[in-house]
Amino acid sequence: MPDIMEAAPGRFANPLTLRPGERGCCPACGGRALLPVLRMERVPTNSCLMLGTPAEARAYPRGEIDLVFCEECCFVFNRALDPKLTEYSDRYEPTQGYSPTFRRFHQDLAARLVAETGLRGGTVVEVGCGQGEFLHLLCRLSGARGIGFDPCLSEARADVVQDRAEGVQLRGEFFSDRSAEGLQADLLVSKMTLEHIPSAGRFAALAEQVARQSAPGMQIFIQIPECERIFAHGAFEDVYYEHCNYFTEASLTALFARHGFAIEGVTREYAGQYLAIRGRYTGRPGPGVSEAERARLRAMLEHFRDVCTAQIAQWRALVEQRRSEGKPVVVWGSGSKGVSFLTAIGGGEGVSHVVDINPHRQGHFMVGTGHPIVGPDALREIRPATVIVMNAVYREEVAADLKARGLEPELLAL
Incomplete structure (x- = not known):
């Protein structure tokens, strides 16, 4: 069949x-x-x-x-x-x-x-x-x-x-x-x-x-x-x-x-x-x-x-602190965890972008908060100071992706 x-x-x-x-x-x-x-x-x-x-x-x-x-x-x-x-x-x-x-x-x-x-x-x-x-x-x-x-x-x-x-x-x-x-x-x-x-x-x-x-x-x-x-x-x-x-x-x-x-x-x-x-x-x-x-x-x-x-x-306090220090923050992972995270911390005004490796997600926007979803290559221009990974199981994979692009931001994971 x-x-x-x-x-x-x-x-x-x-x-x-x-x-x-x-x-x-x-x-x-x-x-x-x-x-x-x-x-x-x-x-x-x-x-x-x-x-x-x-x-x-x-x-x-x-x-x-x-x-x-x-x-x-x-x-x-x-x-x-x-x-x-x-x-x-x-x-x-x-x-x-x-x-x-x-x-x-x-x-x-x-x-x-x-x-x-x-x-x-x-x-x-x-x-x-x-x-x-x-x-x-x-x-x-x-x-x-x-x-x-x-x-x-x-x-x-x-x-x-x-x-x-x-x-x-x-x-x-x-x-x-x-x-x-x-x-x-x-x-x-x-x-x-x-x-x-x-x-x-x-x-x-x-x-x-x-x-x-x-x-x-x-x-x-x-x-x-x-x-x-x-x-x-x-x-x-x-x-x-x-x-x-x-x-x-x-x-x-x-x-x-x-x-x-x-x-x-x-x-x-x-x-x-x-x-x-x-x-x-x-x-x-x-x-x-x-x-x-x-x-x-x-x-x-x-x-x-x-x-x-x-x-x-x-x-919420961590993201607000980075924002007050003028340090760009991005979230890695635009799925359900990302939506829930941004909603829970009050909309995530201190977060500029959400990153996802899924090409079908890129170019769209996060439900609830409207954050733009971008591919990893966009980070060369964004130059985030902090990347928050929505699932710790992907931390090493994300670290390798960042390093391959010449980036070494603070890397945190839920």
């Missing part, structure tokens, strides 16, 4: 939003004991859209984040989410695939996943496949055919896929009840997507449906942000509107265990920033979250707001 890009009608309307009867309770387990965690107002409702003017970027709609903790299954979610304010379309540019650091991680992860699952031939389904980067890797290594779903699919950004495999079909649509009908798989993959899906419980139910339609023992691989790191360290840059879900190991494993998946492996990847589970469908519900674990996570979350506040104040 050739690599096909299909766009479905209504591709920008997420079918896995909450139904009226699901509101007011936990979208993962249905529990109603919800503990308030963190409120943030006037937050940009999209952080990866490519906007053409500073005015459009600054005027973009804003919304509210009201994080709550389910005391039954430990799931944390934004109960103030309005899905109509988010857009997943071909204007949405989330890929990290232009980074050599990320590509090495992707290649290693694909090789390990093929080895751990024993995948040889068969069918891989990926929900949230981006431009198909990871799906092509998996299928090329295993000889499997692939089916990928993503409403942000765009032929204009297909250059991010380096090595293509035969038999990969990409569908420019959300994963939904309709797309799950009759769908069969040997392995269902979802990477950095479940945190965007309002009805997490219905997503897990669809995974169960595909498993029941497939040969016995369908496997899953689910990767999401590692949220205990966010909660413990006050990583405010990792809290943004599109991320309506914040899973811990306890809540993620319990969600899929309730839907008949036996969890066979739990890993933390990418300098501890990603949490991943690997499991197999048995049809038998597994255990929930222990009372001791619920108490531990509840205690951690009680301090989250204060830790966030302290982190934001520290970075």
Whole structure:
């Protein structure tokens, strides 16, 4: 089967939003004991859209984040989410695939996943496949055919896929009840997507449906942000509107265990920033979250707001100090972390530009603040005194890029 890009009608309307009867309770387990965690107002409702003017970027709609903790299954979610304010379309540019650091991680992860699952031939389904980067890797290594779903699919950004495999079909649509009908798989993959899906419980139910339609023992691989790191360290840059879900190991494993998946492996990847589970469908519900674990996570979350506040104040003071000293500051990384960082510190008046190596981002403007997004070559003229890297995992890569351009600014990382 050739690599096909299909766009479905209504591709920008997420079918896995909450139904009226699901509101007011936990979208993962249905529990109603919800503990308030963190409120943030006037937050940009999209952080990866490519906007053409500073005015459009600054005027973009804003919304509210009201994080709550389910005391039954430990799931944390934004109960103030309005899905109509988010857009997943071909204007949405989330890929990290232009980074050599990320590509090495992707290649290693694909090789390990093929080895751990024993995948040889068969069918891989990926929900949230981006431009198909990871799906092509998996299928090329295993000889499997692939089916990928993503409403942000765009032929204009297909250059991010380096090595293509035969038999990969990409569908420019959300994963939904309709797309799950009759769908069969040997392995269902979802990477950095479940945190965007309002009805997490219905997503897990669809995974169960595909498993029941497939040969016995369908496997899953689910990767999401590692949220205990966010909660413990006050990583405010990792809290943004599109991320309506914040899973811990306890809540993620319990969600899929309730839907008949036996969890066979739990890993933390990418300098501890990603949490991943690997499991197999048995049809038998597994255990929930222990009372001791619920108490531990509840205690951690009680301090989250204060830790966030302290982190934001520290970075705001640093940027203001550099501005008062006449020292140009740039942010490296125009994705969600960059939008969240600039919004949290009050608009970032002390920041002149945002740098990104992704050519599809350059020439656009940061949602919320309107900062121009430039490529690394622009820094030869800007001559920043300080570069703040939005993800510490890229610090060495950024340092090498700066050195290659004859620049040695102060280099800081979140």
